[in-house]
Amino acid sequence: MSDHKFSFEGIGTKWIIDLYQVDQIDLEDLEKKVRQRVEEFDQNYSRFRTDSLVWQMSQKTGWFDLPSDASKMLDSYEKLYEITEGKFTPLIGDLIAAAGYDRLYSFKSEVSEPVKQWNEALERKSNQIQIKSPVMLDFGAAGKGYLVDIITDLIEKNGVKKFCVDGSGDIYAFGQTQKVGLENPFDITQVVGVVDLENESICGSATNRRKWGNYHHIFDPKTGRSTVGIVATWVIAPNAMLADALSTCLFLVPIERLVREFDFEFLILDSQMNATASKGFRDGLFSGTK
Amino acid sequence: MIVNEQGNKGIAAAVVAGLVVVGGIVGWSLSKKETPVVIETKNTMMGSPDSTGMMKTKYKNGNYEVMGDYTSPGGAEQLEVKLTLTDGVISDITVIPQATRPTSKIKQADFAEHYKVMVLGKNIDEVMLTKVSGSSLSPKGFNDAIEKIKSQARS
Numbered sequence: 363m364s365d366h367k368f369s370f371e372g373i374g375t376k377w378i379i380d381l382y383q384v385d386q387i388d389l390e391d392l393e394k395k396v397r398q399r400v401e402e403f404d405q406n407y408s409r410f411r412t413d414s415l416v417w418q419m420s421q422k423t424g425w426f427d428l429p430s431d432a433s434k435m436l437d438s439y440e441k442l443y444e445i446t447e448g449k450f451t452p453l454i455g456d457l458i459a460a461a462g463y464d465r466l467y468s469f470k471s472e473v474s475e476p477v478k479q480w481n482e483a484l485e486r487k488s489n490q491i492q493i494k495s496p497v498m499l500d501f502g503a504a505g506k507g508y509l510v511d512i513i514t515d516l517i518e519k520n521g522v523k524k525f526c527v528d529g530s531g532d533i534y535a536f537g538q539t540q541k542v543g544l545e546n547p548f549d550i551t552q553v554v555g556v557v558d559l560e561n562e563s564i565c566g567s568a569t570n571r572r573k574w575g576n577y578h579h580i581f582d583p584k585t586g587r588s589t590v591g592i593v594a595t596w597v598i599a600p601n602a603m604l605a606d607a608l609s610t611c612l613f614l615v616p617i618e619r620l621v622r623e624f625d626f627e628f629l630i631l632d633s634q635m636n637a638t639a640s641k642g643f644r645d646g647l648f649s650g651t652k
Numbered sequence: 653m654i655v656n657e658q659g660n661k662g663i664a665a666a667v668v669a670g671l672v673v674v675g676g677i678v679g680w681s682l683s684k685k686e687t688p689v690v691i692e693t694k695n696t697m698m699g700s701p702d703s704t705g706m707m708k709t710k711y712k713n714g715n716y717e718v719m720g721d722y723t724s725p726g727g728a729e730q731l732e733v734k735l736t737l738t739d740g741v742i743s744d745i746t747v748i749p750q751a752t753r754p755t756s757k758i759k760q761a762d763f764a765e766h767y768k769v770m771v772l773g774k775n776i777d778e779v780m781l782t783k784v785s786g787s788s789l790s791p792k793g794f795n796d797a798i799e800k801i802k803s804q805a806r807s
Binding site for chain 2: 371374375376467468469506526528529530531532533535540541542543544545546547548549550551552553554555556559564565566567568569570571572574594596617631634635636637638639640641643644647648649
């Protein structure tokens, strides 16, 4: 039986799909379905294109119909918004853009308004959302993880029994173990550990790539600035949306607040290469002492 | 029932009766320093706590194993605690969660020790791996814009 790998650009990053033992699978059809699904997601949720739903919602108030995949994602954002007391929020888009990471990548920062509260700007009702005050939503914190899960379901439904979905470091390993290296944010030719992953997801967040001026892409809505201290986080969880969201939450709130609500493994790295790790990461780390 | 290495059940019984782990305790001292650890006690069979809550009675030096019982909203749970008493002070302690319920496992993880260590990087070529996880690769547009700004700054 043979394996097949394909890769593509999607939602602003690189994707690699590994399919194992695929002799019975229509690969051309499956690849097309995956690429289409990714493009559909981008068209709905990207703040970088003027034909997206998110862009339209930033331009005027009123009620908008949501795509059928929206409620699951918004439910997660709402729950984490409450748990983090508003620090994890999709209403962060205007702040990030004002800091320079805007649609045109101007990287010129300007003064911004305080980040809006959820109830101030949004109201949900079944499959619709009301924009009460124009706001640029950003789903970067959990959107990619959610898309990893969506693609995982799609591939599974198309009959592949062993595969791996890699959305540039947000990974789901289905039916086959992956040995995942944890990229050293200070030197990307290195890893600081390796963990085994099977039938679960790992998501990594770090400040090393998307940075400019005094900023990196993870913002604290309370300070209006990029977070300080933590350089990289990883989370292993049963699904990628949760892993992705929690990997960002770790920059924003103490671990304890998250550990009591969810079952997950975590690794946090600071600017001095000090790591704080849960049991599941412990054995995989490279260190001088144990 | 707990026993210490000398098989002294009397002291052990008192300690276990007194040692109740409740969800809010985060004050375990896991260092080797001989500093007293404050333990919340439900029952003071031997001696009474002073205002800081510490047991005043002197216990025999030695290693003790305790099963702490507590009630989570899901039901009864246990936490195993191994501690070493030296001159009436806990000089070493290990907490081992015994939780069977998922929620209790999570709550016990609150006060099981997080592992802290300084990590080293190893070259990717020297390591057996199939994937790498870190920050996402940024798109060409982003990278080009950053390069443009950098070259403008140089000129």
